[in-house]
Amino acid sequence: MSTEQAQAQAQDTSAWFEDQAFWNDFYPHLFSPERAAQAVRIVERSPLFRFPAGSRVLDLCCGPGLFTVPLARAGHTVTGVDLSAPMLSRARTHCREAGVEARFVEAEMLGFAEPGAFDAVVNMFTSFGYYDRHEDNLQVLRNTHTSLAPGGTLLIDVVGKEILARLDERVSLSERDGKLLVQRDTVLDDWTRLRSDWYSIEGSHAATGSMTLFLYSAGELRDMLGAAGFTDVRFHGDYDGAPYDHRAERLIAVATKGVDVRGN
Ligand SMILES: C[S@@+](CC[C@H](N)C(=O)[O-])C[C@H]1O[C@@H](n2cnc3c(N)ncnc32)[C@H](O)[C@@H]1O
Known part of the structure; x- marks a missing residue:
């Protein structure tokens, strides 16, 4: 940086x-x-x-x-x-x-x-x-x-929280109108919070975003x-x-x- x-x-x-x-x-x-x-x-x-x-x-x-x-x-x-x-x-x-x-x-x-x-x-x-x-x-x-x-x-x-704990996958991939969405979830602070990092990819352009919220x-x-x-x-x-x-x-x-x- x-x-x-x-x-x-x-x-x-x-x-x-x-x-x-x-x-x-x-x-x-x-x-x-x-x-x-x-x-x-x-x-x-x-x-x-x-x-x-x-x-x-x-x-x-x-x-x-x-x-x-x-x-x-x-x-x-x-x-x-x-x-x-x-x-x-x-x-x-x-x-x-x-x-x-x-x-x-x-x-x-x-x-x-x-x-x-x-x-x-x-x-x-x-x-x-x-x-x-x-x-x-x-x-x-x-x-x-x-x-x-x-x-x-x-x-x-x-x-x-119980639903998220049940899932094996912490990364998901979906597609909409030619745009790929990659979502990666990270559990923080002993299962208190969740950070969700998002990547929307269209051709060579990528947008990124991140949300952190209580779980x-x-x-x-x-x-x-x-x-x-x-x-x-x-x-x-x-x-x-x-x-x-x-x-x-x-x-x-x-x-x-x-x-x-x-x-x-
Ligand atoms: C995940 S979206 C859900 C929108 C809608 N409830 C739905 O089901 O489609 C969350 C919405 O909350 C709004 N928002 C985020 N933080 C907020 C806040 N602190 N106070 C009021 N609105 C907020 C965002 O602008 C966004 O429109």
């Missing part, structure tokens, strides 16, 4: 998730038409997404609106929150094209809370555990608890959700509502905000 590169790296204190180049370079892999179609199927058919008609739903870290659009189409009043202005612009375009309406807010999940404003909060596709400090990730859960009305539901979907077991997420104030917490391993066991494909937590007389 040259002195200039080292200086630039030393000065760059921004977090990986604030880097728009990362989301842009890997957009075709992260937000493929297949994923968009899968999101539609999940919202239309999953028992975990059966929110009461006309619910006020917060899509936290909504990205380009893969879930926002079908949720709005299902008749819910949807708010999408994301820190990325370009992502929100894509989400608005997707809503317009689909003929649905949603409200969008450019905000950090760490700072966003609207007390009692939502009946459901969804946080999809491993959009949690991004902050380096455990306390900050816990605060995100506290914010969702604050934003829910009593009796409201939080749904979080992440790659579970949660169901037990750890249960403890955090309890500390954030949630009472009833259940886990599922897929969107059909299967248990979170050795066959699980995702770690999906469904947590309820209890109803108490003070309305907390």
Whole structure:
């Protein structure tokens, strides 16, 4: 590394998730038409997404609106929150094209809370555990608890620690529209965190990116959700509502905000 590169790296204190180049370079892999179609199927058919008609739903870290659009189409009043202005612009375009309406807010999940404003909060596709400090990730859960009305539901979907531990391979290769995606996962800090290095290769051009995030077991997420104030917490391993066991494909937590007389 040259002195200039080292200086630039030393000065760059921004977090990986604030880097728009990362989301842009890997957009075709992260937000493929297949994923968009899968999101539609999940919202239309999953028992975990059966929110009461006309619910006020917060899509936290909504990205380009893969879930926002079908949720709005299902008749819910949807708010999408994301820190990325370009992502929100894509989400608005997707809503317009689909003929649905949603409200969008450019905000950090760490700072966003609207007390009692939502009946459901969804946080999809491993959009949690991004902050380096455990306390900050816990605060995100506290914010969702604050934003829910009593009796409201939080749904979080992440790659579970148990699922990752089951896999033999730490390197994967896929191809999309002539672009190769190589993903190499490294477990850090005694299975506390995961670093995922990504390489998108097209001809002689390669883009690289890296994300480091907390890796949660169901037990750890249960403890955090309890500390954030949630009472009833259940886990599922897929969107059909299967248990979170050795066959699980995702770690999906469904947590309820209890109803108490003070309305907390
Ligand atoms: C993995 S993508 C998932 C997007 C969407 N939930 C989906 O299922 O397609 C994560 C999204 O979170 C946004 N994001 C990353 N860090 C964030 C933060 N600290 N606060 C709010 N949004 C964030 C990114 O801009 C990106 O759109």
